[in-house]
Amino acid sequence: xxxxxxxxxxxxxxxxxxxxxxxxxxxxxxxxxxxxxxxxxxxxxxxxxxxxxxxxxxxxxxxxxxxxxxxxxxxxxxxxxxxxxxxxxxxxxxxxxxxxxxxxxxxxxxxxxxxxxxxxxxxxxxxxxxxxxxxxxxxxxxxxxxxxxxxxxxxxxxxxxxxxxxxxxxxxxxxxxxxxxxxxxxxxxxxxxxxxxxxxxxxxxxxxxxxxx
Amino acid sequence: xxxxxxxxxxxxxxxxxxxxxxxxxxxxxxxxxxxxxxxxxxxxxxxxxxxxxxxxxxxxxxxxxxxxxxxxxxxxxxxxxxxxxxxxxxxxxxxxxxxxxxxxxxxxxxxxxxxxxxxxxxxxxxxxxxxxxxxxxxxxxxxxxxxxxxxxxxxxxxxxxxxxxxxxxxxxxxxxxxxxxxxxxxxxxxxxxxxxxxxxxxxxxxxxxxxxxxxxxxxxxxxxxxxxxxxxxxxxxxxxxxxxxxxxxxxxxxxxxxxxxxxxxxxxxxxxxxxxxxxxxxxxxxxxxxxxxxxxxxxxxxxxxxxxxxxxxxxxxxxxxxxxxxxxxxxxxxxxxxxxxxxxxxxxxxxxxxxxxxxxxxxxxxxxxxxxxxxxxxxxxxxxxxxxxxxxxxxxxxxxxxxxxxxxxxxxxxxxxxxxxxxxxxxxxxxxxxxxxxxxxxxxxxxxxxxxxxxxxxxxxxxxxxxxxxxxxxxxxxxxxxxxxxx
Numbered sequence: 001x002x003x004x005x006x007x008x009x010x011x012x013x014x015x016x017x018x019x020x021x022x023x024x025x026x027x028x029x030x031x032x033x034x035x036x037x038x039x040x041x042x043x044x045x046x047x048x049x050x051x052x053x054x055x056x057x058x059x060x061x062x063x064x065x066x067x068x069x070x071x072x073x074x075x076x077x078x079x080x081x082x083x084x085x086x087x088x089x090x091x092x093x094x095x096x097x098x099x100x101x102x103x104x105x106x107x108x109x110x111x112x113x114x115x116x117x118x119x120x121x122x123x124x125x126x127x128x129x130x131x132x133x134x135x136x137x138x139x140x141x142x143x144x145x146x147x148x149x150x151x152x153x154x155x156x157x158x159x160x161x162x163x164x165x166x167x168x169x170x171x172x173x174x175x176x177x178x179x180x181x182x183x184x185x186x187x188x189x190x191x192x193x194x195x196x197x198x199x200x201x202x203x204x205x206x207x208x209x210x211x212x213x
Numbered sequence: 214x215x216x217x218x219x220x221x222x223x224x225x226x227x228x229x230x231x232x233x234x235x236x237x238x239x240x241x242x243x244x245x246x247x248x249x250x251x252x253x254x255x256x257x258x259x260x261x262x263x264x265x266x267x268x269x270x271x272x273x274x275x276x277x278x279x280x281x282x283x284x285x286x287x288x289x290x291x292x293x294x295x296x297x298x299x300x301x302x303x304x305x306x307x308x309x310x311x312x313x314x315x316x317x318x319x320x321x322x323x324x325x326x327x328x329x330x331x332x333x334x335x336x337x338x339x340x341x342x343x344x345x346x347x348x349x350x351x352x353x354x355x356x357x358x359x360x361x362x363x364x365x366x367x368x369x370x371x372x373x374x375x376x377x378x379x380x381x382x383x384x385x386x387x388x389x390x391x392x393x394x395x396x397x398x399x400x401x402x403x404x405x406x407x408x409x410x411x412x413x414x415x416x417x418x419x420x421x422x423x424x425x426x427x428x429x430x431x432x433x434x435x436x437x438x439x440x441x442x443x444x445x446x447x448x449x450x451x452x453x454x455x456x457x458x459x460x461x462x463x464x465x466x467x468x469x470x471x472x473x474x475x476x477x478x479x480x481x482x483x484x485x486x487x488x489x490x491x492x493x494x495x496x497x498x499x500x501x502x503x504x505x506x507x508x509x510x511x512x513x514x515x516x517x518x519x520x521x522x523x524x525x526x527x528x529x530x531x532x533x534x535x536x537x538x539x540x541x542x543x544x545x546x547x548x549x550x551x552x553x554x555x556x557x558x559x560x561x562x563x564x565x566x567x568x569x570x571x572x573x574x575x576x577x578x579x580x581x582x583x584x585x586x587x588x589x590x591x592x593x594x595x596x597x598x599x600x601x602x603x604x605x606x607x608x609x610x611x612x613x614x615x616x617x618x619x620x621x622x623x624x625x626x627x628x629x630x631x632x633x634x635x636x637x638x639x640x641x642x643x644x645x646x647x648x649x650x651x652x653x654x655x656x657x658x659x660x661x662x663x664x665x666x667x668x669x670x671x672x673x674x675x676x677x678x679x680x681x682x683x684x685x686x687x688x689x690x691x692x693x694x695x696x697x698x699x700x
């Protein structure tokens with residue numbers, strides 16, 4: 001039984017996008033539960049991807065391939081996971097702040113968070129503070145993640161947190177920020193709950209913030 | 214390649230062949246004519262349509278003839294003038310002339326006194342301008358930061374207000390949008406003596422940055438229109454990451470960046486025929502592990518040199534990048550990465566090479582890095598000056614006089630040339646060990662820091678006119694009310 005979990009994890013590690021849905025279906029046909037396939041197979045693979053990326057043994061294009069394989073696997077399981085009620089480990093709203101159109105990093109965080117079991121609502125880029133607060137009201141996420149690539153758009157992060165405060169929603173969510181010009185000092189100054197210096201640490205921070213919530 | 218000049222031969226450096234340049238050039242035309250860009254600005258699209266571009270929704274494509282016409286209209290050679298009339302600080306843009314300066318917008322700064330990494334403040338703009346004014350090999354000024362101790366929307370206005378009185382070298386200004394572009398322009402025009410006087414002798418350059426891939430953002434275009442209408446020399450260049458927001462290959466990123474620039478070129482020339490215009494940008498790799506735009510990568514030098522040659526092939530000047538590093542401190546990595554990119558920019562003839570002083574991949578500005586690079590630039594310039602070959606430099610008379618087993622120290626020929634033939638370091642140390650020990654066994658790092666502090670305590674830049682002081686006060690007061698009313 002553990003053999004197929006190992007195959008799933010390896011398939012994720014290798015970024016084998018066509019093979020994973022096949023393996024997942026095979027596991028289901030063999031009578032394994034969707035939850036277990038996810039946690040013992042797919043997630044184990046993605047965790048190893050994170051470890052290898054941090055040590056410099058894997059590169060971003062490979063991480064993305066693995067995330068795509070993860071997504072393909074999750075698609076097969078989606079219906080079953082929703083039925084069993086254990087769909088997601090948390091909900092996260094993501095967006096690139098007002099004035100900034102860069103979204104590679106944010107998209108990566110989204111894919112990795114999905115891989116970690118989050119429901120991800122991606123607001124896209126150039127997102128006004130009001131749209132963030134609206135999304136919090138509509139979706140009640142656990143976490144709000146903001147991204148900016150330009151030193152000239154970082155200030156929108158402060159404005160957005162202010163808007164969330166003014167809407168009386170600040171204590172309902174954890175706020176994390178990221179992007180090349182952002183650092184922990186900046187995150188602290190604007191009152192964020194955390195900062196991720198790259199996509200992998202961003203998704204890991206999300207997991208941590210959920211644990212704390 | 215001016216090898217037929219009698220006076221000075223320079224160094225002939227060519228990375229790309231004429232065929233390769235033609236292929237790259239055709240590649241840019243292909244992107245502009247067949248793929249086009251999104252232009253997020255209604256008025257700009259109207260202007261482009263009227264001038265002959267094909268507009269569908271917000272997608273704009275430019276037919277080849279229009280691109281070529283716009284390139285023809287833009288000047289290859291022009292001057293940006295020192296605000297105080299000191300011709301030594303004028304920048305003459307033209308073939309074979311490479312200039313250097315710092316860069317804009319890092320959020321942090323390396324404090325000159327404490328050496329700590331901290332957020333950039335208003336006074337740092339004064340510090341940077343003062344040091345730039347004194348350095349022999351730095352030609353233009355940028356702030357090396359984003360002012361954090363003023364209202365966030367006024368960072369650019371305040372930084373220009375601090376730099377302008379503290380250097381008479383031309384400033385390359387950036388801004389968030391139309392309003393602060395106007396703030397900056399009012400200050401520069403006051404010193405120039407009016408808009409007409411400014412147009413005859415522009416004393417600053419305006420920097421705009423569109424988005425890669427292939428998006429001319431509203432702010433960048435709005436600022437371009439401001440600059441074009443007011444005849445401010447203009448830089449309209451992207452900051453693409455190879456493998457991320459641009460093709461992974463050097464040829465690919467070069468043509469995409471050129472297309473992104475030339476969209477701005479076409480718009481600018483339609484508004485103001487003959488407007489001085491720079492293409493180029495920051496072309497480098499997205500490090501696939503660290504996930505940063507690498508400012509220290511060898512590919513930066515490679516891609517920038519390729520872009521420089523394409524620009525010159527197309528007949529316009531180039532906004533280069535060099536003297537920067539991914540290192541977090543003033544160390545051997547910073548020296549290695551910064552020196553090589555400075556040298557390469559000098560070699561390829563990058564018209565204005567910026568970011569000299571960028572550390573930590575552009576997150577921390579360091580005037581110390583700029584001071585260290587001043588030395589590297591002087592060093593590079595000596596090499597790119599080349600070897601003069603003529604009857605006198607051949608020195609056959611001197612060789613005859615000295616003969617076998619003699620020496621040249623008394624020769625008149627040596628006396629005539631030794632001061633100009635040799636580069637004399639300001640920072641590199643050539644003493645013997647005992648002398649160096651007596652001086653305190655200082656590594657280069659210490660000498661860089663000392664020199665920076667010396668300049669700051671002793672250098673007096675030329676003063677701005679009283680009417681400019683008044684203009685600055687009025688502009689900043691008006692800017693403060695403007696943001697208050699917007700809140």
